[in-house]
Amino acid sequence: MSMWEYANPKRFMGWTAPVLPWSFGLAMACLVVGLVWGFFFTPDDFRQGSTVKIIYLHVPAALMAINAWIMMLVASLIWVVRRHHVSALAARAAAPVGLTMTLIALFTGAIWGQPMWGTYWAWDPRLTSFLILFLFYMGYIALWEAIEDPDTAADLTSVLCMVGSIFAILSRYAVNFWNQGLHQGASLSLDAEENVADVFWIPLLVCIAGFVLLFIALVLMRTRTEIRVRRMRALEARARRA
Amino acid sequence: MPDLGTYAAEVLSAYAVSLVLLVGVIGLSWRRYTRVRADLEKVERDG
Numbered sequence: 001m002s003m004w005e006y007a008n009p010k011r012f013m014g015w016t017a018p019v020l021p022w023s024f025g026l027a028m029a030c031l032v033v034g035l036v037w038g039f040f041f042t043p044d045d046f047r048q049g050s051t052v053k054i055i056y057l058h059v060p061a062a063l064m065a066i067n068a069w070i071m072m073l074v075a076s077l078i079w080v081v082r083r084h085h086v087s088a089l090a091a092r093a094a095a096p097v098g099l100t101m102t103l104i105a106l107f108t109g110a111i112w113g114q115p116m117w118g119t120y121w122a123w124d125p126r127l128t129s130f131l132i133l134f135l136f137y138m139g140y141i142a143l144w145e146a147i148e149d150p151d152t153a154a155d156l157t158s159v160l161c162m163v164g165s166i167f168a169i170l171s172r173y174a175v176n177f178w179n180q181g182l183h184q185g186a187s188l189s190l191d192a193e194e195n196v197a198d199v200f201w202i203p204l205l206v207c208i209a210g211f212v213l214l215f216i217a218l219v220l221m222r223t224r225t226e227i228r229v230r231r232m233r234a235l236e237a238r239a240r241r242a
Numbered sequence: 243m244p245d246l247g248t249y250a251a252e253v254l255s256a257y258a259v260s261l262v263l264l265v266g267v268i269g270l271s272w273r274r275y276t277r278v279r280a281d282l283e284k285v286e287r288d289g
Contacts, residue, residue: 023288035257036258039244039257049248050244050245050250050253051249051253052254053251053257054252054256054257057257057260061260062268076252077251087286096271097244097267097271100264100266103263104259104260104263105254107259108256108260109257111252111255111256111259112256115249115252130245214264214268218268221271221275222271222274225271225278226276228278228279231282232278232281232285235282236285239285
């Protein structure tokens with residue numbers, strides 16, 4: 001069987017039905033374990049004090065805020081090239097989840113910034129690019145809502161998604177491109193000396209797994225909803241014609 | 243409860259805002275999921 005057959009709406013509904021509760025359950029388990037571990041059982045940082053506990057929310061949310069665009073880009077390209085409706089609906093389903101992750105990253109970053117930098121906000125490259133990313137999410141969702149014809153909406157939002165994805169990548173590397181501003185470089189690194197200490201890293205990894213699984217579960221749930229909405233509209237249109 | 247020292251307000255508010263947003267997106271997604279499923283079942287039943 002070709003992998004594209006999994007994108008058939010009926011097949012998609014079939015294979016996602018058992019995957020959805022498992023991904024959601026695993027996401028909840030990872031989030032509860034990671035956040036409880038991070039909040040209650042990790043020490044304060046010698047420089048940042050207890051504010052280091054914000055890392056368990058801020059970093060996974062920021063990672064997902066950026067990577068949601070990559071998922072949306074792949075789904076949009078599949079729509080543009082192969083015209084698979086499920087891929088367009090999956091991109092649409094991911095946007096509100098990515099928007100929520102962006103909001104969490106922005107809020108927790110501002111709250112963390114106040115005691116560390118002395119300000120909630122600065123027009124720093126990373127912060128500014130994240131604010132623009134937030135606006136791209138809003139624009140993407142608004143464009144889907146504004147266009148009545150679903151295929152036209154999918155075409156136009158795919159173009160917007162390509163531009164948004166470039167910004168997502170820019171925001172990921174903003175600290176490297178413009179080596180100025182308040183925001184530190186990446187907290188996570190394959191270089192053991194640059195990476196955060198294991199005592200913070202392991203619960204952070206559990207939280208990242210929780211956010212990734214939650215993203216997957218929510219996108220599956222919302223894509224299933226969009227497929228049902230599409231089917232309901234088709235049935236109603238058929239009933240009106242009869 | 244761990245001793246959060248002088249940053250207790252910042253840490254607790256970061257967790258509160260994040261949990262509200264997470265619960266919000268999960269709750270809204272679930273509510274729409276169940277509503278649309280029920281509506282589609284009704285449309286399919288009524289033919």
